[in-house]
Amino acid sequence: MTTFARDTIASAAEFIALDDRWSTHNYHPLPVVVAEAEGAFVTDVEGKRYLDFLSGYSALNFGHRHPELIAAAQEQLGRVTLTSRAFHHDQLGLFCQELAELTGTEMVLPMNSGAEAVESAVKVARKWAYQVKGVPDGMAEIVVAGSNFHGRTTTIVSFSNDETARADFGPFTPGFVTVKYGDSDALRDAITERTAAVLLEPIQGEAGVIVPPDGYFADARRFCDEAGALLIADEIQSGLARTGTVLALDHERVRADLYTLGKALGGGIMPLSALVGRGDVLGVLRPGEHGSTFGGNPLACAIGRAVLRLLGTGEFQQRSAALGAHLHDRLGELVGHGLAEVRGRGLWAGVDIAPGGPTGRQASEGLARRGVLCKETHDNTLRIAPPLVIDQEDLDRGLDAIAEVVRL
Numbered sequence: 375m376t377t378f379a380r381d382t383i384a385s386a387a388e389f390i391a392l393d394d395r396w397s398t399h400n401y402h403p404l405p406v407v408v409a410e411a412e413g414a415f416v417t418d419v420e421g422k423r424y425l426d427f428l429s430g431y432s433a434l435n436f437g438h439r440h441p442e443l444i445a446a447a448q449e450q451l452g453r454v455t456l457t458s459r460a461f462h463h464d465q466l467g468l469f470c471q472e473l474a475e476l477t478g479t480e481m482v483l484p485m486n487s488g489a490e491a492v493e494s495a496v497k498v499a500r501k502w503a504y505q506v507k508g509v510p511d512g513m514a515e516i517v518v519a520g521s522n523f524h525g526r527t528t529t530i531v532s533f534s535n536d537e538t539a540r541a542d543f544g545p546f547t548p549g550f551v552t553v554k555y556g557d558s559d560a561l562r563d564a565i566t567e568r569t570a571a572v573l574l575e576p577i578q579g580e581a582g583v584i585v586p587p588d589g590y591f592a593d594a595r596r597f598c599d600e601a602g603a604l605l606i607a608d609e610i611q612s613g614l615a616r617t618g619t620v621l622a623l624d625h626e627r628v629r630a631d632l633y634t635l636g637k638a639l640g641g642g643i644m645p646l647s648a649l650v651g652r653g654d655v656l657g658v659l660r661p662g663e664h665g666s667t668f669g670g671n672p673l674a675c676a677i678g679r680a681v682l683r684l685l686g687t688g689e690f691q692q693r694s695a696a697l698g699a700h701l702h703d704r705l706g707e708l709v710g711h712g713l714a715e716v717r718g719r720g721l722w723a724g725v726d727i728a729p730g731g732p733t734g735r736q737a738s739e740g741l742a743r744r745g746v747l748c749k750e751t752h753d754n755t756l757r758i759a760p761p762l763v764i765d766q767e768d769l770d771r772g773l774d775a776i777a778e779v780v781r782l
């Protein structure tokens with residue numbers, strides 16, 4: 375007989391034991407069991423409050439349960455949630471138009487997860503290469519960067535060089551060429567007449583918030599133009615105000631041909647991703663060639679439109695820029711005092727803990743004990759990405775805790 379023991383569970387430890395027993399072990403979460411959240415704060419099942427310094431890896435740029443996003447979701451829940459793309463609905467076209475206008479692009483392919491947006495970019499770039507550029511069938515290549523993170527599907531891990539993400543998942547999808555991130559010469563040398571696209575993160579989040587050298591993207595743009603290849607920017611983590619601009623690539627004054635968006639696009643409520651860009655490139659897709667049952671559903675589109683309204687005010691971009699300057703000033707002061715290096719842009723930072731200090735995991739655990747939620751990436755790096763709704767006082771409290779733990 376099935377028993378639903380939920381009401382009888384009292385402690386965080388019991389919930390954690392339940393997860394460990396019944397959910398696959400493909401994550402190593404901190405021992406915090408979240409029950410509620412609002413704005414920049416989450417509360418665990420035992421009533422302890424934490425400051426969220428991770429924001430669901432930028433999926434929660436507008437904080438938890440932003441009232442305007444919740445209102446949009448509730449309004450749409452009262453109307454229609456799913457139609458499939460077998461029919462039109464009254465949110466899709468408006469969402470696509472508003473997203474194209476905000477990003478200065480011409481066409482939108484809505485999907486659900488970030489990985490699906492990247493998969494869509496790979497498919498569209500290949501089809502464009504064969505049909506428009508004239509690459510011989512089956513020969514198209516996509517140039518990617520080492521230490522990239524673009525998602526978890528078999529094709530995407532085919533061009534990852536993270537052994538943990540790849541081991542035992544082969545055989546892999548061919549057609550990818552990897553070059554060192556930030557190295558313009560290597561990128562130029564890798565592009566050939568068979569190159570369909572160059573796919574890059576404007577800032578590599580998972581790798582530790584790695585900002586490439588000035589001019590790297592201007593070079594990438596020029597090489598792509600010279601070779602007739604597409605430049606694809608994966609802005610799933612860096613985009614939508616995280617760095618102080620709608621797109622992180624805006625800082626480089628470079629336009630990509632295609633952008634992948636996700637994470638914050640769904641307001642932390644629904645999975646919502648998109649491939650956006652040039653109409654003549656996205657226009658290669660014909661009926662039946664690509665799709666998703668849930669992609670562009672009315673509920674996600676209504677929430678996405680509310681996200682775009684928030685971004686349209688410019689308030690979150692400004693908050694990221696102003697609070698980000700403060701964040702980087704304060705983290706900079708810790709270099710030589712527990713930190714070896716600080717990188718990032720806007721309200722987004724990767725910090726390397728100095729040798730001899732705690733590991734990233736130990737630091738994350740120390741922060742959790744002090745009521746701040748953060749997560750390591752790699753051994754000695756912390757990724758700091760508070761929601762853009764945080765105020766300076768709370769930001770400072772979190773930074774005080776970071777200053778403490780990295781010196782332990």
Ligand SMILES: *Cc1c(COP(=O)(O)O)cnc(C)c1O
Nearest residue numbers: 487488489523524525608610611
């Ligand atoms: C998170 C992420 C993805 C994958 O998104 P999912 O929604 O987890 O599939 C792809 N690219 C980048 C840069 C990301 O940060």
